[in-house]
Amino acid sequence: MHPKKSTSGFDEFLEICIGHLSVAESTLKPWEERRISAVIRLAYAYETKLNVPSAIETFLIAIEKLKDCATTVIGEDTIKHTSLGFGYTQILAAAFDNTIGLKKEAEELYEVLWSLFKRFTNLLDHPDVLKVGGCSAGSRGNRNPGSEEELLKEILELCGRKGSVTQHEIDAWTSLALLYEGHQSWEKLLETCKSGLQRLWREIITPKGDKIYLPKEHRKPALELAYQLAIAYLRLNIVASAEAIYSRIFGACTNSLIPGEAEILTALTKFCGFLEGNGKAEESVKVLTGYFEQLQSSLSPRDERKISIGFQLAELLVRSNKPQKAEGVYIQLWTALSTYKITPQLFEVVSKLSKLYAANPTFGNAGSFYTSFFTCIFGAKERIDFPADPVLVFDIYQKLASILKARNEPVAFIKKLTDDLKKFYLANFGDKHVSYLRIVYFLAIMIEEEKITEEAIIQYQWLLAAFKDKPQEGEFQVIVIDVKKRLAALLSRTKDKCKQAEEYYRELWIICKSDHGSSSEQTIEYLKLLVQFLKGQNRLQDASVNP
Structure with a gap:
């Protein structure tokens, strides 16, 4: 008996759904697909009309008929039809649980379905076995935390009767x-x-x-x-x-498997990780080295799988206090990657090897490696198409510049490196990054040292404008003060910009006096510069009375 029509709000669709279910109930078994679909459709129609009690009653009638069939009817016909309808029965149970909240009734239906699976072992191949069993275990689990374990053991026991896996x-x-x-x-x-x-x-x-x-x-x-x-x-x-x-x-x-397949790489990583974690780092190195060498002959030089194993090996060698062998592996990776386009892996090699050289300052290959890095990135015809680290690039530049200066390399060589780096930053990172500002600062100093005054002034003035929106503290403050000091010195040698030079000297003196006191060494130094400038302008009275 299904919920009766109500005169208010009753529409044609609801009437059609009631008619369909009536026909289905008179011609189909409770577990058959079309009858279950009719139940769900009618419940949905009631729910759409906000008639939840009628939707619940529709479900309850269907569940009782399903339970009756499961406990009273036996035989091959039941197995045949039940197996066809189980997927829809499970959907029905899910509808109870999720749509309207008939939790208790849903749990009962799951238990009934699970008992059917256990009665008819031919049904154990049905795709919903674990779904139904899992839902049944989940509902039982609220009362017995060990029910999931019991259910899985039950499934294994039932499956074991079938022989084949x-x-x-x-x-x-x-x-x-x-x-x-x-x-x-x-x-x-x-x-x-x-x-x-x-x-x-x-x-x-x-x-x-x-x-x-x-x-x-x-x-x-x-x-x-x-x-x-x-x-x-x-x-x-x-x-x-x-x-x-x-x-x-x-x-x-x-x-x-073929060398390089995912299962091999996973097994290798887990095995070597186990060895290293249990005090057998030497054996881990041996296993990883052996497989890396095997990949050398079976995969292309730039194959990502081989590169990945190479990184693992190099990092393991570093942890095992074998920095020279690690350097050799990183150089192999660099050689393979640098002949192609610029990639994230290439930058990763640079980062790792840079840290290795920093930790081992006696290694003699750092300069040549850093030089090859800049030759590679400056020679690239395309922009970098991944989020590369501009700070890393600048760090490598500083390290290379330091090495070149220690070797007494020509200033022109370092200047060209810096100028090329400036162009690289503009093309790939833009002129807003702080590393770019540092590059312009270093380049301006080199231009100044070459006595190219006008160009140096332009660069320093651009820097001051660029630093306006940066926090005036730490390294930035030091750079800004140095730029103003250098700019004041350059402007003081021109005929028409002496007033700007005086403004910079006064500003430096006032700031330093405010920050460090009038008797500090820095304050006295800036005061001397200001006085010297005023004397050079034949303004002795200003220099002595009102600096």
Whole structure:
């Protein structure tokens, strides 16, 4: 008996839905697709009209009929029709749970559906087995926290009767392992993984020969269980067994797959990470070096997989206090990458190698490497198309400039480097970045030292304008003060700009007196500069009376 029509607000669509369900109930089984669709459609129609009580009653009638069928009807016909309708029955249960909030009724239906799966083992291959079982466990879990574990074990027991491995069995093994791992139940995780691998990949537990291979079927879940087995051994402090599992996984991947495949790289990373983390850094270096050398002959020089392993190896060598070997690996990566376009990996090599050289100042290749870096980026025909780090570029410039000065290289060479860097920044980072301002500052000093006064004045004036919107503190304050001091000296040598020079000298003296006091060394220095300027202008009275 379904909710009766109400005279108010009743429309044609609702009447059609009631008619469809009446026909479905007289001609179709409660679990059949079209009848369930009619139930959901009518409930939706009531809900649209804000008649929630009628929608709930529609669902309750349907659920009672489903429950009656599940407990009273048996035989092959039930199995056949139930298997066809289970997907829609599950959708119906979800509708109870999510749309209107019939939580208790939904839980009851999930339990009924799960009992049907258990009664008819032919239904265990149905795609909704774990969905229904999981919902059932979830509802039971509110009353019994161990119900999910019990349910998964129940699924494994039922699946075991079928002999062959099914997807539901695989899902149950992986779900149970994740459950134990999440609860840190390491002994249970160990036994679960071993039992699951006996079904999916026996060789990983008991190898038959010198070489081990990946299973032909169910490779991904087998690998997941194997990794979890290694974790369980490690958590239980059975380190030798954990190492054996990691080693076998890596061996199986390399024996079964083409060099560079994702599973090999994952196995390599996990194995080497385990070795290093358990006091076997030398063995980790040996394994990683061996595979990196193998990739040298099997992958192209710029292959991202090989580059990734190269970075891992170099970083491991640094951590293992083998900086010279790390330098060699980084140089290999640089050589491979610098012959192509500018990439993020290229900048990563520069960053890593720069830090290595900073930590090892006796290494003699820093200058040539930094020079090759600038040759590479200055020669690029295209703009950088990724967010490169302008601070890194400037840092490398400073290091190279310092090396060149220590070698007494010609100033013209350093000036050209600085000028090229300025153009590179303009093309790739713009003229607003603070590193660009520093570059212009250094370049202006070089121009001044070459006695190109007008050009130096232009550069210094541009810098003062650019620094106006920057915080006047720290390094910026030092640069601004130095620029004003240099600019005042240059302007004082011109005929028509002496007044500006005086303004800068006075400003420097006043600021310094305010910040450091009238008797500080800096204040006295700026006062002397101002007095000297005034005397040079034949303004002795101003110099002595009112500086």
